[in-house]
Amino acid sequence: MNKEVAVVLVTFNRLALLKQSISKILEQTTPVEKIFIINNKSTDGTEVYLKLYEDDDRFKIINLKENVGGAGGFSAGLKEAYSYGPYDFYWIMDDDTFPESDSLTNLLTVKTQAGVLASNVLWRDTDEVSIMNIPNPDNKWTAKSLDDLYRISSSSFVSMLISNKAIEICGLPIKEFFIWGDDVEYSKRIIKKLDGYFVPKSIVRHQTKTNTGVDIINEPNKGRINRYFYAERNELYIAKRDGLKATIKNELSFLSLIIKICIRKSNFKLKKLKTIIKGHFAGWFFKPKVEQVTQKEK
Structure with a gap:
């Protein structure tokens, strides 16, 4: 039985990357059912560009009246996607995430029941792991699980597949987080009730300018x-x-x-x-x- 997957894509002032991200999603070997694009009050022409998809049944465009951060965007997007579904899974990502063509297929080949499945996030077109998107292992990380799966305690919103059951049991991301930590909190909340796994074969590429984590000590800006x-x-x-x-x-x-x-x-x-x-x-x-x-x- 085919699984229905809705994508929740949050964007803010990165129109060039958004266009490429949409293309990558549409090129998936396993097609998605619907793409929910949450425009976080972008001021770079994103809202005008997204009008191109308003009559396309594959898309649902939500233009927010203010920038509510990644946390608010993902919360609004999941809420909207669930109300239109429910779907079997919800695939969350930022607008600077470029999934490989078989990324979703490899996530969906996981046979075990799980609330969260995390992709292997690489930095741009390199073999380097994206430092800010490394999943946190749980106590059983050293023990190999099923089919190259590894148990995790939390993961990043840069390509996180969430089951419908997880949303029904655990609710939505906390929108008041605004940015940073919202994905850790949400995935930990889910994994405490349902399993969470890292799926190395599901590769996405995060288009950040530098491959660094959250580091206030060395923050130059x-x-x-x-x-x-x-x-x-x-x-x-x-x-x-x-x-x-x-x-x-x-x-x-x-x-x-x-x-x-x-x-x-x-x-x-x-x-x-x-x-x-x-x-x-x-x-x-x-x-x-x-x-x-x-x-x-x-």
Whole structure:
């Protein structure tokens, strides 16, 4: 029996990449049922371009009235896709994700039941792993699972396949996360109830400018520093939810980060310190609610 897959693609001011990403999705050896494109208030002509797909039944275009970040975009997209379905699976990705033609096919060949399946994310056209998209292993990582599958505890929204059951049980991503950590929180929430696996044969290519992770210490762009507020706040929220041991570990990591910013050579030290301290403080009071899914009446 063929599985119906809906793609949830979030875009913001990267029209050239979006066009290529759409092409790559349409070239899949296993066709997708529908592509939900969430335009996060782009100002680069994306909304005008997407009018080309308004009468194409393969697409559903959602133009948001404000930029709600990746977290808000994926939450809105999954909510819309579920209400139109439900579908068997929901394939999540950013607009700078280029899946290989057999990427979805290799995800769907997985026979075991799972709430989350993560692709092998490489950086651009190289054999390098995309550092920011490496799945976190669980305690059984060293034990080979089924057909080259590896158990994970969380993964990235850059090519994550989510089962319909996972959405019905666990709800939607937390839109208040805005950016950073939303995919970790959501995949961890699902994997605590259902299995999660890394699928090495499912390859996608992440078109980031540099192959680096989230690193405020070496962040050279002053305009990007404010984003680390969300990283710090969201990380503490996840740690608190995971329990006392995780919270203590997070506190030690936070103190270590402050020391590293102070002693290492870096620009904008004061702004960096203010940002993470503000984010950490906010994390103690951050208590967003998980939104559950409902279907539209047919």
